[in-house]
Amino acid sequence: MEEPGSIDALRGEIRQWLAANLPADWRERQRGDDIPSFLTMQKEWFAKLVEAGYATPHWPKEWPGGGRPLAEQIAIFEELARGGAPRMSLFFVSLYHAAMTLCECGTEAQRAKHLPAILKGEIWCQGFSEPGAGSDLAALRTRAVRKGDHYVVSGQKIWSTLGQFADQCLLLVRTDSSGPKQAGITFLLMDMKSKGVDVRPIKQITGDEEFAEIFLDEVEIPVENLVGVENEGWKVAQVTLSSERGLTLVELTERMGLSLWRLVEIASGGGRDFSAIDIGTRREIVGIASRIEALRAMLATLMANRIAGREAVGDASILKLAYSRLSRDFTALGLRLGGTASLCDTHYTLGAGYETGNWMFDFMNSYQYNIAGGSNEVQRNIISERVLKMPREKLA
Numbered sequence: 001m002e003e004p005g006s007i008d009a010l011r012g013e014i015r016q017w018l019a020a021n022l023p024a025d026w027r028e029r030q031r032g033d034d035i036p037s038f039l040t041m042q043k044e045w046f047a048k049l050v051e052a053g054y055a056t057p058h059w060p061k062e063w064p065g066g067g068r069p070l071a072e073q074i075a076i077f078e079e080l081a082r083g084g085a086p087r088m089s090l091f092f093v094s095l096y097h098a099a100m101t102l103c104e105c106g107t108e109a110q111r112a113k114h115l116p117a118i119l120k121g122e123i124w125c126q127g128f129s130e131p132g133a134g135s136d137l138a139a140l141r142t143r144a145v146r147k148g149d150h151y152v153v154s155g156q157k158i159w160s161t162l163g164q165f166a167d168q169c170l171l172l173v174r175t176d177s178s179g180p181k182q183a184g185i186t187f188l189l190m191d192m193k194s195k196g197v198d199v200r201p202i203k204q205i206t207g208d209e210e211f212a213e214i215f216l217d218e219v220e221i222p223v224e225n226l227v228g229v230e231n232e233g234w235k236v237a238q239v240t241l242s243s244e245r246g247l248t249l250v251e252l253t254e255r256m257g258l259s260l261w262r263l264v265e266i267a268s269g270g271g272r273d274f275s276a277i278d279i280g281t282r283r284e285i286v287g288i289a290s291r292i293e294a295l296r297a298m299l300a301t302l303m304a305n306r307i308a309g310r311e312a313v314g315d316a317s318i319l320k321l322a323y324s325r326l327s328r329d330f331t332a333l334g335l336r337l338g339g340t341a342s343l344c345d346t347h348y349t350l351g352a353g354y355e356t357g358n359w360m361f362d363f364m365n366s367y368q369y370n371i372a373g374g375s376n377e378v379q380r381n382i383i384s385e386r387v388l389k390m391p392r393e394k395l396a
């Protein structure tokens with residue numbers, strides 16, 4: 001019998017809720033090649049999660065669903081992933097990056113305007129990266145000049161996830177170039193419908209348009225949209241960048257575990273009969289399964305340390321590296337076992353994680369984890385310099 005109020009009870013509650021609420025046909029409805037259908041499906045699913053309180057466990061307790069400790073937040077992510085629910089792709093930046101930035105660094109007026117709007121479906125994107133500023137984000141050059149009660153902003157952003165659907169943007173701009181590059185950066189909230197904003201989706205090798213470029217030509221942004229202090233936006237950006245607290249990796253690892261069966265199915269000709277698979281392939285599948293289990297165990301330790309406030313520098317980098325390598329090997333095996341049929345499989349389901357079973361799509365998509373959230377090379381720099389205490393990289 002599960003103790004009321006325990007994590008196990010919460011898990012049971014979510015499973016029951018999923019049994020009653022998960023649309024059986026969501027994968028068909030959330031196709032990447034049918035954008036209106038993708039948007040409708042995501043919005044419907046988001047509204048259900050908000051209503052149940054599962055979208056906002058990390059928000060402060062005065063908000064519906066809010067005030068849950070990190071251990072419960074993890075359980076929610078795990079159960080939704082294990083239950084094969086859609087990812088919250090369209091609303092992730094709104095719920096985490098935007099909401100947490102506003103909660104920690106925004107003004108009362110900004111919170112009052114945007115937090116209720118987010119719960120009703122306001123979509124946010126993150127306008128940080130630029131063509132010359134990714135790993136070295138502080139090199140950003142998009143310029144903002146204050147004129148009376150507004151800033152005038154010109155420049156270009158890139159790789160903004162689902163930026164073409166966004167209502168609002170978390171924007172980093174340069175307001176001063178005279179000192180060190182981290183100083184002189186300012187954090188603004190930009191209405192994507194402002195005059196001078198031109199959003200262009202980027203077509204990827206997968207066929208997907210998951211990112212957008214944002215061109216800014218003398219866009220006027222009211223000073224009331226400043227977050228924190230002018231020229232001190234770098235500190236605010238750190239809050240934004242740490243807002244998801246490793247939950248994405250927890251979720252993606254669970255989704256990969258769920259998809260293990262797809263490897264068995266494809267290797268055994270459609271069934272789930274492990275004994276029908278040749279010994280060499282079995283070894284390969286078990287090898288992947290063991291690595292998923294190892295990653296789960298390491299993640300559990302990382303999250304437990306995070307909850308206890310004793311996370312070691314570099315732990316998250318080690319896990320991120322392990323995940324990105326595993327996701328490549330996992331999907332490469334699926335692609336090989338699936339033979340030529342998988343090479344031609346172009347159907348995909350936006351926001352589905354790895355349970356698509358469309359191996360060509362999943363394999364190509366796995367490369368994004370070499371880059372997202374800090375590239376593998378940048379993670380290796382962190383590990384070598386901060387964990388192994390090797391000499392620091394000489395910066396230009």
Ligand SMILES: Cc1cc2nc3c(=O)[nH]c(=O)nc-3n(C[C@H](O)[C@H](O)[C@H](O)COP(=O)(O)OP(=O)(O)OC[C@H]3O[C@@H](n4cnc5c(N)ncnc54)[C@H](O)[C@@H]3O)c2cc1C
Pocket residue numbers: 125126127128129130131132133134135136158159160161368369371372373374375376377378381393
């Ligand atoms: C899935 C995904 C979602 C994203 N979403 C957003 C978003 O919503 N908003 C946004 O603003 N940005 C987003 N990005 C952009 C992301 O932040 C950048 O792609 C990332 O910071 C890398 O920057 P870059 O692409 O300019 O590559 P660069 O920084 O130019 O790197 C190019 C290569 O050089 C290597 N390199 C760079 N510096 C070093 C170094 N010091 N030592 C060794 N090697 C190095 C890198 O590892 C890489 O291989 C997203 C990216 C991905 C993949």
